[in-house]
Amino acid sequence: MTDLPGRENDPNDNPFAMFGSPEQIAAAMRQFADMLSASPxxxxxxxxxxxxxxxxxxxxxxxxxxxxxxxxxxxxxxxxxxxxxxxxxxxxxxxxxxxxxxxxxxxxxxxxxxxxxxxxxxxxxxxxxxxxxxxxGLPPEAQAxxxxxxxxxxxxxxxxxxxxxxxxxxxxxxxxxxxxxxxxxxxxxxxxxxxxxxxxxxxxxxxxxxxxxxxxxxxxxxxxxxxxxxxxxxxxxxxxxxxxxxxxxxxxxxxxxxxxxxxxxxxxxxxxxxxxxxxxxxxxxxxxxxxxxxxxxxxxxxxxxxxxxxxxxxxxxxxxxxxxxxxxxxxxxxxxxxxxxxxxxGLELRPRRLREAAALWKALADERGVEGRDAVWGHPDLMPNAEDLDDPGRFVKGEAEFDLSGLSDLEEPEQPGEEDGPRDAG
Structure with missing residues (x-):
C-alpha cells in the first residue's frame, strides 16, 4: 500500500491510514452527515x-x-x-x-x-x-x-x-x-x-x-x-x-x-x-x-x-x-x-438487433396481416427468440401454422407432446 503524501509512518502502525488523515476523514464525515441523517x-x-x-x-x-x-x-x-x-x-x-x-x-x-x-x-x-x-490493510486483531x-x-x-x-x-x-x-x-x-x-x-x-x-x-x-x-x-x-x-x-x-x-x-x-x-x-x-x-x-x-x-x-x-x-x-x-x-x-445493449427485429415484424405483417402480427404479443410462448431474429423467414413460416386469431384461448399451458413445444420468450 502506497503511503499518502507527507506521511512517513509505516501504514501498519495505523490500519486506517488508507482513508487519509484524521482531518480528511472528519471533513468527509461532516460533508456526508446531513445526507446520512436525511436518508434512513x-x-x-x-x-x-x-x-x-x-x-x-x-x-x-x-x-x-x-x-x-x-x-x-x-x-x-x-x-x-x-x-x-x-x-x-x-x-x-x-x-x-x-x-x-x-x-x-x-x-x-x-x-x-x-x-x-x-x-x-x-x-x-x-x-x-x-x-x-x-x-x-487491517491486521487480524484490529478486524474484531x-x-x-x-x-x-x-x-x-x-x-x-x-x-x-x-x-x-x-x-x-x-x-x-x-x-x-x-x-x-x-x-x-x-x-x-x-x-x-x-x-x-x-x-x-x-x-x-x-x-x-x-x-x-x-x-x-x-x-x-x-x-x-x-x-x-x-x-x-x-x-x-x-x-x-x-x-x-x-x-x-x-x-x-x-x-x-x-x-x-x-x-x-x-x-x-x-x-x-x-x-x-x-x-x-x-x-x-x-x-x-x-x-x-x-x-x-x-x-x-x-x-x-x-x-x-x-x-x-x-x-x-x-x-x-x-x-x-x-x-x-x-x-x-x-x-x-x-x-x-453492468450491461451494454446491442442495438444491431433492432434492425433485425424490425425486419421480422414487417415480414410477419406481410404474411399474416396487422392482426396476426400484433396477436403474437398475446402470449409469451409465441414470441420470437434470438435464433428467429437471425432467420425471420423461418419464424414467419412456422407462425403461419398457428391460428393467431384465437390467442385469447392460449392462456392455458400447452399440452405435453406438441410437436413444436412452447417457444422461449427470447
Missing part, C-alpha cells in the same frame, strides 16, 4: 441523494418549467399520434393522460423503476466496498474491533454508489425525449420532454412540428405495448434483474482504486465508480442465456415500435424516413441509454 433507508443506494444529484445536474445546465404553450403542443402531438396508430395496429391506445415533463420531472417520475433495476447490482457494490474499505466502522463504511458506500447513479440519471435526463427512450416501461404515463425534443432537433433541417409528431408516435407506440401486453412489463424488468444477479464486482480493481481515495472529493469518487468497468458479468451459461433473453426482448419491443411508426407516418410525415434513420443512428452509436445501463446494471 437501509437499502444499498441513497436514492434521495441520487435524485438530488441528478436534479442538480440538469438544473445547472438549464431546466425551465414547461410552459403552457409547450405543454399544449406535446399533448396535441401525442393525441394525434395515437389516432394515427389506430390505423396500423390492433393494440388499443396506451395514451390516457399525455403529459409534458421537464427533465427534473422525468427524474422524479422514473426513479422507482430505476431503483428496481439498479438495487441488485448496487447491493453487491456496497457489500464489496464495505469489505474492501474495512478489511484491506472494526464492527461499527464496517456499518459506517457501508453507509458511505451507499452514498458513493448513489452519487454515481445520480450522475448517470442526470446525464440521461439531459438527452432523453420521453418516458420510453430505452425501451423499458419507466412510467405508466406517456410523456415527452420539450427540452429533449429541442435537443434532438438540433442540426436537423426538419420542421419542428414534424419532429415532435414523429417522437410522439414512438412514445405512443411504446405505451400501447406496455399498457396492453400484460406479461411484457414483468418480462422486461425480470430479464434485467435476472441478468443483474450474475453481476460481480471486480474486487481487485476496486481495491486498487480505493487506495488513498479522498472521500470529500466528488470528482474523484465519480472517476473511481464511473463507466461501469468495475461490474463484471459471470461467464456462465445461465448468465449468457439471461443476456440473450434481455437483448432479444428489448430488440423486439424496439423493432415493433419502429415498424408501426413507419406505417403510421407513411404518406403523412414527409420527413419520417430521415427521422427514423436519425433514431437508428442515435441508438447504434451507443447513446445515453447504453451508457446508463453500463453504469447502473
Amino acid at each position: 433507508d437501509a437499502g444499498p443506494v441513497n436514492w434521495e441523494m441520487a435524485k438530488n444529484i441528478a436534479r442538480h445536474a440538469v438544473v445547472a445546465e438549464g431546466d425551465p418549467s414547461v410552459m403552457e404553450g409547450e405543454r399544449r403542443q406535446i399533448v396535441e402531438a401525442l393525441n394525434l399520434a395515437d389516432l394515427w396508430l389506430n390505423e396500423v395496429t390492433t393494440l388499443p391506445s396506451g395514451v390516457v393522460n399525455p403529459q409534458a415533463w421537464s427533465r427534473s420531472e422525468w427524474i422524479e417520475k422514473t426513479v422507482p423503476v430505476w431503483k428496481q433495476l439498479a438495487d441488485p447490482v448496487a447491493a453487491r457494490m456496497v457489500e464489496t466496498m464495505g469489505g474492501t474499505l474495512g478489511a484491506s 474491533m472494526a464492527g461499527p466502522l464496517m456499518g459506517m463504511l457501508k453507509q458511505m458506500g451507499s452514498m458513493m454508489v448513489g452519487q454515481q447513479i445520480g450522475q448517470a440519471l442526470g446525464s440521461l435526463a439531459r438527452e432523453v425525449v420521453g418516458s420510453s427512450d430505452i425501451g423499458l416501461p419507466l412510467s405508466d404515463t406517456a410523456a415527452l420532454l420539450p427540452g429533449g425534443v429541442a435537443a434532438f432537433s438540433q442540426g436537423l433541417e426538419t420542421p419542428s412540428d414534424e419532429i415532435r409528431l414523429y417522437l410522439a408516435l414512438r412514445e405512443a407506440a411504446h405505451h400501447r405495448l406496455f399498457q396492453h401486453v400484460p406479461w411484457l412489463r414483468a418480462h422486461l424488468l425480470g430479464a434485467v434483474e435476472e441478468y443483474a444477479q450474475g453481476i460481480t464486482v471486480d474486487v481487485s480493481a476496486l481495491e486498487e482504486k480505493l487506495q488513498g481515495l479522498d472521500l470529500s472529493n466528488p470528482a474523484q469518487i465519480q472517476e473511481v465508480l464511473g463507466g461501469g468497468e468495475l461490474l463484471k458479468p459471470e461467464e456462465t451459461e445461465r448468465q449468457k442465456a439471461a443476456l440473450s433473453r434481455l437483448e432479444t426482448a428489448l430488440a423486439l419491443v424496439e423493432g415493433w415500435v419502429a415498424t408501426v411508426v413507419d406505417a403510421a407516418a407513411d404518406g403523412k410525415l414527409p420527413s419520417a424516413t430521415a427521422l427514423a434513420e436519425t433514431v437508428r443512428r442515435r441508438r447504434a452509436t451507443g447513446g445515453p441509454a447504453e451508457r446508463t445501463f453500463a453504469t447502473l446494471v
Whole structure:
C-alpha cells in the first residue's frame, strides 16, 4: 500500500491510514452527515441523494418549467399520434393522460423503476466496498474491533454508489425525449420532454412540428405495448434483474482504486465508480442465456415500435424516413441509454438487433396481416427468440401454422407432446 503524501509512518502502525488523515476523514464525515441523517433507508443506494444529484445536474445546465404553450403542443402531438396508430395496429391506445415533463420531472417520475433495476447490482457494490474499505490493510486483531466502522463504511458506500447513479440519471435526463427512450416501461404515463425534443432537433433541417409528431408516435407506440401486453412489463424488468444477479464486482480493481481515495472529493469518487468497468458479468451459461433473453426482448419491443411508426407516418410525415434513420443512428452509436445501463446494471445493449427485429415484424405483417402480427404479443410462448431474429423467414413460416386469431384461448399451458413445444420468450 502506497503511503499518502507527507506521511512517513509505516501504514501498519495505523490500519486506517488508507482513508487519509484524521482531518480528511472528519471533513468527509461532516460533508456526508446531513445526507446520512436525511436518508434512513437501509437499502444499498441513497436514492434521495441520487435524485438530488441528478436534479442538480440538469438544473445547472438549464431546466425551465414547461410552459403552457409547450405543454399544449406535446399533448396535441401525442393525441394525434395515437389516432394515427389506430390505423396500423390492433393494440388499443396506451395514451390516457399525455403529459409534458421537464427533465427534473422525468427524474422524479422514473426513479422507482430505476431503483428496481439498479438495487441488485448496487447491493453487491456496497457489500464489496464495505469489505474492501474495512478489511484491506487491517491486521487480524484490529478486524474484531472494526464492527461499527464496517456499518459506517457501508453507509458511505451507499452514498458513493448513489452519487454515481445520480450522475448517470442526470446525464440521461439531459438527452432523453420521453418516458420510453430505452425501451423499458419507466412510467405508466406517456410523456415527452420539450427540452429533449429541442435537443434532438438540433442540426436537423426538419420542421419542428414534424419532429415532435414523429417522437410522439414512438412514445405512443411504446405505451400501447406496455399498457396492453400484460406479461411484457414483468418480462422486461425480470430479464434485467435476472441478468443483474450474475453481476460481480471486480474486487481487485476496486481495491486498487480505493487506495488513498479522498472521500470529500466528488470528482474523484465519480472517476473511481464511473463507466461501469468495475461490474463484471459471470461467464456462465445461465448468465449468457439471461443476456440473450434481455437483448432479444428489448430488440423486439424496439423493432415493433419502429415498424408501426413507419406505417403510421407513411404518406403523412414527409420527413419520417430521415427521422427514423436519425433514431437508428442515435441508438447504434451507443447513446445515453447504453451508457446508463453500463453504469447502473453492468450491461451494454446491442442495438444491431433492432434492425433485425424490425425486419421480422414487417415480414410477419406481410404474411399474416396487422392482426396476426400484433396477436403474437398475446402470449409469451409465441414470441420470437434470438435464433428467429437471425432467420425471420423461418419464424414467419412456422407462425403461419398457428391460428393467431384465437390467442385469447392460449392462456392455458400447452399440452405435453406438441410437436413444436412452447417457444422461449427470447
